[in-house]
Amino acid sequence: MPIAICCDFDGTITLMDTGKALLSNLTKEDWQAVDKFVINGQIGTREALIKQWGMIEHTTWEEIFTIVDMIKIDPSFYDFYNWVIQKNLKFIILSDGFHKYINRILEDHEIKAKSFDILANDVDLVDNRLKLSFNTPECDHGCANCKYSHVLKLKNEGYKIIYIGDGLSDILPAAELADIIYAKKNEDLANKLEGDCRLQIFDNFSDIQGDIEKRLS
Numbered sequence: 001m002p003i004a005i006c007c008d009f010d011g012t013i014t015l016m017d018t019g020k021a022l023l024s025n026l027t028k029e030d031w032q033a034v035d036k037f038v039i040n041g042q043i044g045t046r047e048a049l050i051k052q053w054g055m056i057e058h059t060t061w062e063e064i065f066t067i068v069d070m071i072k073i074d075p076s077f078y079d080f081y082n083w084v085i086q087k088n089l090k091f092i093i094l095s096d097g098f099h100k101y102i103n104r105i106l107e108d109h110e111i112k113a114k115s116f117d118i119l120a121n122d123v124d125l126v127d128n129r130l131k132l133s134f135n136t137p138e139c140d141h142g143c144a145n146c147k148y149s150h151v152l153k154l155k156n157e158g159y160k161i162i163y164i165g166d167g168l169s170d171i172l173p174a175a176e177l178a179d180i181i182y183a184k185k186n187e188d189l190a191n192k193l194e195g196d197c198r199l200q201i202f203d204n205f206s207d208i209q210g211d212i213e214k215r216l217s
């Protein structure tokens with residue numbers, strides 16, 4: 001059975017969540033309060049992103065990229081990424097964040113984004129305000145970019161699903177569709193799925209690579 005590795009970006013490949021870093025720096029409003037509504041299941045991430053990014057009243061790309069350029073990726077992701085290419089495994093980045101900063105961060109770290117699919121939302125700047133456009137149509141979960149629908153498509157195409165993630169937007173696709181789940185230590189995904197027999201806790205990408213290699217051999 002072919003394997004698809006579905007991987008979250010923020011907080012999984014990066015050491016810090018880019019969206020949170022941007023909001024912390026660009027607005028004084030209480031954007032964290034909106035996250036609590038998502039955690040409680042009152043709203044989906046689509047509504048949350050509209051509310052939170054709407055709190056930024058004025059910004060520029062220069063200001064945004066100054067913050068984005070400080071985001072670091074997990075150093076062990078390089079080896080993992082080279083290994084994925086060498087093994088010719090299907091690798092997809094699924095993000096509820098935005099192409100604009102994902103591509104920038106990968107470029108900053110000299111990772112060729114063209115080697116794999118990146119499914120994320122888009123953002124533009126109109127009169128110094130952020131204008132969001134979402135990757136998938138509205139779904140029952142209220143997702144900005146419905147990771148569930150992307151993973152379901154791969155599963156229906158016959159792929160065995162390896163899911164790597166950390167946060168709230170990873171819970172549904174991992175819990176419902178994954179064959180193996182790698183969840184970042186001490187984060188929402190790991191906490192929520194505690195006790196699930198498919199769950200492997202990871203600290204960095206060398207843990208994941210080691211475990212997948214063991215399973216493939």
Ligand SMILES: [Mg+2]
Pocket residue numbers: 008009010011012165166167
């Ligand atoms: Mg994340």
Ligand SMILES: [Zn+2]
Pocket residue numbers: 139140141142143145146147148149
């Ligand atoms: Zn959805």
